Amino acid sequence: MNQTPEHEQAVGQTSSPAGSAAEQAPGAQPVSEQAQSGEAQAPGEPVSLEQQLEQALAKSQEWESEYLRARADMENMRKRNAQEVINAGKFAIESFAESLLSVADSLEMALTLENQTAEGLRSGVELTLKQLQQAFQKGRLAAMNPVGEKFDPNRHQAVSMVDGAAQNPPVASGHVVQVMQKGYTVADRVLRPAIVLVAQ
Numbered sequence: 001m002n003q004t005p006e007h008e009q010a011v012g013q014t015s016s017p018a019g020s021a022a023e024q025a026p027g028a029q030p031v032s033e034q035a036q037s038g039e040a041q042a043p044g045e046p047v048s049l050e051q052q053l054e055q056a057l058a059k060s061q062e063w064e065s066e067y068l069r070a071r072a073d074m075e076n077m078r079k080r081n082a083q084e085v086i087n088a089g090k091f092a093i094e095s096f097a098e099s100l101l102s103v104a105d106s107l108e109m110a111l112t113l114e115n116q117t118a119e120g121l122r123s124g125v126e127l128t129l130k131q132l133q134q135a136f137q138k139g140r141l142a143a144m145n146p147v148g149e150k151f152d153p154n155r156h157q158a159v160s161m162v163d164g165a166a167q168n169p170p171v172a173s174g175h176v177v178q179v180m181q182k183g184y185t186v187a188d189r190v191l192r193p194a195i196v197l198v199a200q
């Protein structure tokens with residue numbers, strides 16, 4: 001059957017969309033490749049071993065730097081504390097020595113005086129002794145006179161045993177009867193033990 005030109009044109013127009021879709025189909029392939037490429041660079045991609053090593057080395061260097069700073073601070077603090085102890089001892093000795101100067105001055109002055117009476121000499125000695133005791137107090141130097149106290153081998157040195165019952169008043173056994181020589185302490189530390197007689 002013969003087809004008219006109008007019929008051929010209609011058939012051509014009907015098949016045109018299919019041909020256009022066929023022409024556009026190859027263009028869809030790059031979109032899929034981009035999508036696949038995007039999935040390969042996703043944020044959740046695991047960190048490589050090389051990156052992990054670099055991070056670990058950086059962290060290790062940071063910790064080492066902090067350790068060295070802390071060690072230097074501790075060393076500086078130790079040196080400061082040691083110097084403060086030295087200075088404290090030095091200043092304490094200087095202060096105590098300075099307090100003894102007045103005692104030396106009094107003794108020297110007493111030697112320059114002539115024709116002193118016994119009463120005047122005694123008064124001068126008592127004044128000098130008071131100055132010395134004040135110097136001792138300033139230097140935290142205290143006398144021990146443990147009469148009647150229980151004998152303590154850490155603070156007392158016994159030279160003899162005596163009958164405690166014969167004393168007036170009686171002294172209990174193991175207690176100090178008499179002090180032959182006073183002991184001294186510095187800041188509660190025994191400088192010299194007291195020499196004593198102990199009741200048996």
